[in-house]
Amino acid sequence: xxxxxxxxxxxxxxxxxxxxxxxxxxxxxxxxxxxxxxxxxxxxxxxxxxxxxxxxxxxxxxxxxxxxxxxxxxxxxxxxxxxxxxxxxxxxxxxxxxxxxxxxxxxxxxxxxxxxxxxxxxxxxxxxxxxxxxxxxxxxxxxxxxxxxxxxxxxxxxxxxxxxxxxxxxxxxxxxxxxxxxxxxxxxxxxxxxxxxxxxxxxxxxxxxxxxxxxxxxxxxxxxxxxxxxxxxxxxxxxxxxxxx
Amino acid sequence: xxxxxxxxxxxxxxxxxxxxxxxxxxxxxxxxxxxxxxxxxxxxxxxxxxxxxxxxxxxxxxxxxxxxxxxxxxxxxxxxx
Ligand SMILES: CC(C)(COP(=O)(O)OP(=O)(O)OC[C@H]1O[C@@H](n2cnc3c(N)ncnc32)[C@H](O)[C@@H]1OP(=O)(O)O)[C@@H](O)C(=O)NCCC(=O)NCCS
Numbered sequence: 001x002x003x004x005x006x007x008x009x010x011x012x013x014x015x016x017x018x019x020x021x022x023x024x025x026x027x028x029x030x031x032x033x034x035x036x037x038x039x040x041x042x043x044x045x046x047x048x049x050x051x052x053x054x055x056x057x058x059x060x061x062x063x064x065x066x067x068x069x070x071x072x073x074x075x076x077x078x079x080x081x082x083x084x085x086x087x088x089x090x091x092x093x094x095x096x097x098x099x100x101x102x103x104x105x106x107x108x109x110x111x112x113x114x115x116x117x118x119x120x121x122x123x124x125x126x127x128x129x130x131x132x133x134x135x136x137x138x139x140x141x142x143x144x145x146x147x148x149x150x151x152x153x154x155x156x157x158x159x160x161x162x163x164x165x166x167x168x169x170x171x172x173x174x175x176x177x178x179x180x181x182x183x184x185x186x187x188x189x190x191x192x193x194x195x196x197x198x199x200x201x202x203x204x205x206x207x208x209x210x211x212x213x214x215x216x217x218x219x220x221x222x223x224x225x226x227x228x229x230x231x232x233x234x235x236x237x238x239x240x241x242x243x244x245x
Numbered sequence: 246x247x248x249x250x251x252x253x254x255x256x257x258x259x260x261x262x263x264x265x266x267x268x269x270x271x272x273x274x275x276x277x278x279x280x281x282x283x284x285x286x287x288x289x290x291x292x293x294x295x296x297x298x299x300x301x302x303x304x305x306x307x308x309x310x311x312x313x314x315x316x317x318x319x320x321x322x323x324x325x326x
Contacts, residue, residue: 006272058264061282094309126262140260141290160283178285188285189309 013037015071015121021069021207023126024236029071029119030090031064040062044084053101064114072112074120079123080106096185108235111182118230124237130183132175133232138167149177151196171231173197176222179233180210198222210235211242223244249299249321250274253314256294261287276316299325 018028030037045053049069054061063187077084083102089097090105099106109124116135123129139145146158150173158169177192184190198208201224210220221238247255254271255262263272264282272281278288292308295301299321310319 055280056264057276057281059302060264061280138284139284139290140262141287141294144290144293145286148289174286187309188288188304191305 007084012065012071012074013040015075015119017057018120019223019225021223022179022238024129024234025123025165025187026131026225026234027075027121027123029068029114029121031067031114031117031119033059033063038066041066044070044073046085046088046213048118049089049212062133064119066118068112068114071119071187072110076106076108079125080108092185092186094185094189096182096187110216113178113182114230115230119231120232122236127237128183128185129234129236130179130181130185131232131234132178132182133230134171134175135230136168136171142167142170145174149174149192151193154196154202157202165212168231171200172224172226172233173202175226175231175233176201176224176235179235180212180220180222184212184215187223207238208226209242210236216242250320252298253295253318256288256291256298257314260291260294272314274318275313277312278314279312295306295321301325 007230014034015027015029017025019026033090045066051068052242053062056065073084073087076087076099080099080101086102088100090100091097099108099110109127109129111122111129111131113120113131113133115133118133118135120131120133145157150158154173156165161169176197181187181190181192195213198210201208201222206224208222210222211218219238219240220235221240225232225234257272261278261283266272292303295317296303301321301324311320
């Protein structure tokens with residue numbers, strides 16, 4: 001993976017360049033509790049965002065939202081050469097946000113994910129992108145999840161894995177499927193057991209090309225960007241030809 | 246027989262971590278599970294567990310539209326009735 005980022009993508013107090021490929025820049029957002037950063041982040045939010053932040057009943061989810069949204073604002077203001085007050089967000093039917101500058105919709109692609117202490121922001125100036133991150137801890141109902149979100153072939157691979165490898169493999173597949181469904185903007189409304197991650201990526205390859213069975217003409221570059229601390233994946237539109245899986 | 250609400254509350258208590266909720270504290274039915282800090286892995290497993298508990302096949306796109314436990318109870322009762 002190439003870890004250089006386009007020059008326009010700057011580090012901030014709590015975010016920094018993490019990866020770059022296929023015209024996509026990925027930033028890591030540090031979501032550890034930090035009163036000063038949270039105070040600085042709050043100042044970037046517009047009234048609707050502050051209202052949304054206040055709807056989170058408790059600290060963790062609110063902190064994740066505030067730190068990621070403010071980092072996103074700062075990055076998009078740089079990329080779109082606009083002032084923070086000119087930038088607004090509107091969500092699609094299923095919740096995927098798009099940016100608006102001075103009331104006009106921007107075609108600049110971006111997506112955000114937060115899990116525990118880690119946030120990721122993917123920026124795709126010329127494309128459509130989805131990102132997902134999960135800390136490497138066992139979800140409560142792992143076996144139910146394996147049955148629900150994996151295809152029969154993926155399920156067999158995960159069930160054949162021993163010890164920690166089972167969780168590692170599951171989280172890799174889960175984040176790749178989430179990144180793809182978030183790229184498409186459908187979020188949880190898509191039954192992700194109906195498609196398979198390219199086989200090479202199941203075996204450890206970090207990149208592949210994917211097509212949804214119901215939209216074969218649109219291809220997605222899929223990247224596993226996970227680390228020892230978290231599983232993570234990014235999906236973005238590409239001109240490349242779909243991998244035969 | 247328990248009501249839909251009682252069965253759903255039991256499933257939530259056993260399977261969802263609602264941030265900051267003391268154990269035994271009842272959840273409010275109009276609380277959006279996303280705003281309560283429920284993770285997407287917990288939500289997806291919960292979807293499956295609800296389908297099993299109520300012997301119903303709720304499509305993913307229908308479940309995703311149901312933001313709160315109250316919405317879910319209304320959907321389950323309408324489907325059963
Ligand atoms: C939002 C959702 C798609 C992803 O959830 P997740 O994996 O927990 O969250 P992540 O941290 O990866 O991503 C959240 C971010 O994705 C973005 N997002 C939201 N909906 C999206 C969608 N449909 N497509 C792409 N991105 C989306 C938002 O930027 C959000 O962050 P923000 O609110 O801080 O701006 C999923 O939870 C969902 O569809 N929820 C609605 C359904 C629901 O809650 N049902 C409950 C029934 S009782």
